Amino acid sequence: MAQPDEEAARMAAERQSMLIKPPGALGRLEALAIRLAAWQGTLKPSADRVRIVVFAGDHGVAEEGVSAFSQSVTAAMVRQFARGGAAVSVLVRSLGADLEVINLGTVEETGPVTGVPDLRLGPGTANFVRGPAMTERQLAQALRAGRDAAERARSGGVQIFIGGEMGIGNTTAAAALASALLGETAEALAGPGAGLGTEGVRHKAEVIRRALALHGPYLGDPLEVLRRLGGFEIAALAGAFVACAQQGLPVLVDGFICTAAALAAERLCPGAAGWFLYAHASAEPGHKRMLTALDGKPLLDLGMRLGEGSGAAVALPLLRLACALHSGMATFDEAGIAGKAP
DSSP: OOOOOOHHHHHHHHHHHBBOTTTTTTHHHHHHHHHHHHHHTTTSSSOOOOEEEEEEOOOOGGGGGGOOOOOOOHHHHHHHHHOOOOOHHHHHHTTOOOEEEEOOOOSSOOOOOOTOOOOOSSSOOOOEEEEOOSSSHHHHHHHHHHHHHHHHHHTOOEEEEEEEETTTHHHHHHHHHHHHHHHHHHHHHOOTTTTOOOHHHHHHHHHHHHHHHHHHGGGTTTTHHHHHHOOOHHHHHHHHHHHHHHTTTTTTEEEEHHHHHHHHHHHHHHTTTHHHOOOOOSTTTTTTHHHHHOOOSSSOOOOOOEEEHHHHHHHHHHHHHHHHHHHHBHHHHHHTOOOOOO
């Protein structure tokens, strides 16, 4: 596991104390700048070079009627990511970030999509109410796809890694995964996802309860939890997040599904969460429970629940502004202003 540079953190904190403002006046922006300085090993950090990697994959549990949308949407959205019509595509253009989209297995064939590698592990996962979502080989391949994406980002000089996801049924998989990892009830983690009503959420919780009962003997092992209850894209995110932490590449974690992957990453590789920032508080009711378990304090609370890495993209300017203030403000000495009286 990579270790933050404590000397850089000390120097950044000292610089913050000398800037022309009352101590702590910029609130969490000050702590963000110091943390980024420690992660990047420099007095003046930057969040200019950012990559968003969206992993796509369908879920067999959709057979249980847990989503308001057809699985054909997943393949359609993969095409929209490439064509620039999706929300995250718009945000990437606005932010000057890089976007990488990886199809790990949609039910509907996407056909050739320019710039989107098709690493098809299957036509979505298996229905985890009937058996494990993935084979051991599929899980290993999904984890590897995430690790490879993180390694490409690191070797490309990326300073902030953002993971995104697309997959009809994946809020059910994320809720089941979190229920197992946290020892929480299905009712505590299940939410409306892409638009379920009260009865739909109740049904989703019942499906998750059935899955937890089926896989109960294996839920003490986080790798088995991920294999049995996760998805191709969730496993890839977990693999990417672990690899980022091992390489010292900071992660800006998106919402509900990405936080479930972050929780899995931390359970698979304790200490990985030391390299994570949490972008926003999802409107999914179970998100808060995962954030509490990870000691995560979201930067924004805008009621978002889109996925795709969109919430993290919206939070990115806060990191950039924290760095700009930290590096660009004058110190008391530079401004010729007397500091705080002793």
